[in-house]
Amino acid sequence: MRSAKLYQYQLPMDSGVILRNQRLVTREGWIVELRDGEAVGFGEIAPLPEFSQETAEQAGQQAQQLLNAWVSGEAPDYATALPSVAFGLSMAELEMAGGLPAEGNYQVAPLCAGDPDDLVEELSKMSGDKIAKIKVGMYEAVRDGMVANMFIEAIPEIRLRLDANRKWTPLKAQQFAKYVKPEHRAGIAFLEEPCKTPADSLAFAAETGINIAWDETVRDEGFEVKAEPGVVAIVIKPTLVGSVQRCMALVKQAHEAKLTAVISSSMESSLGLSQLARFAAWQTPGVIPGLDTMQLFRAQLETPWPNCELPVTGLSELEVVWQK
Numbered sequence: 001m002r003s004a005k006l007y008q009y010q011l012p013m014d015s016g017v018i019l020r021n022q023r024l025v026t027r028e029g030w031i032v033e034l035r036d037g038e039a040v041g042f043g044e045i046a047p048l049p050e051f052s053q054e055t056a057e058q059a060g061q062q063a064q065q066l067l068n069a070w071v072s073g074e075a076p077d078y079a080t081a082l083p084s085v086a087f088g089l090s091m092a093e094l095e096m097a098g099g100l101p102a103e104g105n106y107q108v109a110p111l112c113a114g115d116p117d118d119l120v121e122e123l124s125k126m127s128g129d130k131i132a133k134i135k136v137g138m139y140e141a142v143r144d145g146m147v148a149n150m151f152i153e154a155i156p157e158i159r160l161r162l163d164a165n166r167k168w169t170p171l172k173a174q175q176f177a178k179y180v181k182p183e184h185r186a187g188i189a190f191l192e193e194p195c196k197t198p199a200d201s202l203a204f205a206a207e208t209g210i211n212i213a214w215d216e217t218v219r220d221e222g223f224e225v226k227a228e229p230g231v232v233a234i235v236i237k238p239t240l241v242g243s244v245q246r247c248m249a250l251v252k253q254a255h256e257a258k259l260t261a262v263i264s265s266s267m268e269s270s271l272g273l274s275q276l277a278r279f280a281a282w283q284t285p286g287v288i289p290g291l292d293t294m295q296l297f298r299a300q301l302e303t304p305w306p307n308c309e310l311p312v313t314g315l316s317e318l319e320v321v322w323q324k
């Protein structure tokens with residue numbers, strides 16, 4: 001006997017969260033609950049404004065249609081579903097089937113959006129791999145170059161993940177690279193999407209010897225994982241990519257091409273984020289996922305994130321907007 005519920009959530013965000021062109025005051029989304037006899041699984045459907053093509057409302061509508069079909073025994077077609085819906089529903093199915101291992105990788109690559117000195121201190125206290133993620137491309141490229149240089153000089157064993165989100169022209173990217181001393185360039189694990197086009201980013205990698213990673217490009221029409229000079233990793237944001245099966249196929253293709261696959265957050269609540277930590281531990285063992293986004297919230301949802309002090313809203317406190 002199958003049954004399903006769809007909950008709606010809204011969680012307050014930290015005041016400073018800016019997504020491209022807008023401030024994100026409240027994170028909105030849906031939680032699906034699937035049941036079959038004793039088995040239960042949850043999944044999060046939360047399109048990210050400015051990143052997802054679909055709105056939360058559209059995703060909620062489609063989720064109801066697919067849940068309706070699921071309850072009557074049909075298998076959802078994830079290839080044609082909206083990415084956020086495909087991800088949430090397939091994750092709930094996977095969890096319900098006992099296919100998502102319990103153990104998660106809750107190590108994070110600390111995200112530096114503010115004062116670099118705070119991050120240097122945090123990293124010096126970190127044990128194991130010292131990986132940090134820095135957003136670049138928001139201020140002067142020269143400043144970004146100096147910040148990267150400063151980190152590598154302060155913490156020689158650091159492996160920096162930089163993310164330019166396609167902000168730079170080839171000239172700006174060159175200005176950045178000029179400030180990172182050649183002997184320090186190996187301290188950059190990768191720089192995500194330096195330039196506006198993949199072709200410019202590939203040229204940048206070839207000219208500077210700085211390794212790059214694809215993030216936005218993974219979601220481009222017709223993208224295929226392949227080994228290319230200077231490309232070392234692909235970043236997979238399941239909420240933007242689609243079903244867990246699609247994400248697993250990308251991970252497999254990345255590994256076959258000798259690329260690192262990094263599971264990363266699209267600002268899911270602590271419920272979805274914890275599932276991503278479990279997914280990452282299982283699919284990308286030994287790779288620190290890009291999940292340092294709990295600090296952007298002011299509340300958690302149902303599943304507490306390790307060492308996070310934020311108040312936890314239970315699922316039972318949410319409105320059930322649909323059930324069958």
Ligand SMILES: O=C(O)CCC(=O)c1ccccc1C(=O)O
Pocket residue numbers: 048051109111133163165215264265266267289290291292293
């Ligand atoms: O990937 C990470 O380490 C953290 C997540 C992150 O950076 C991100 C989160 C939501 C939307 C866009 C981005 C981004 O890659 O710029």
Ligand SMILES: [Mg+2]
Pocket residue numbers: 163165192215216
């Ligand atoms: Mg990115």
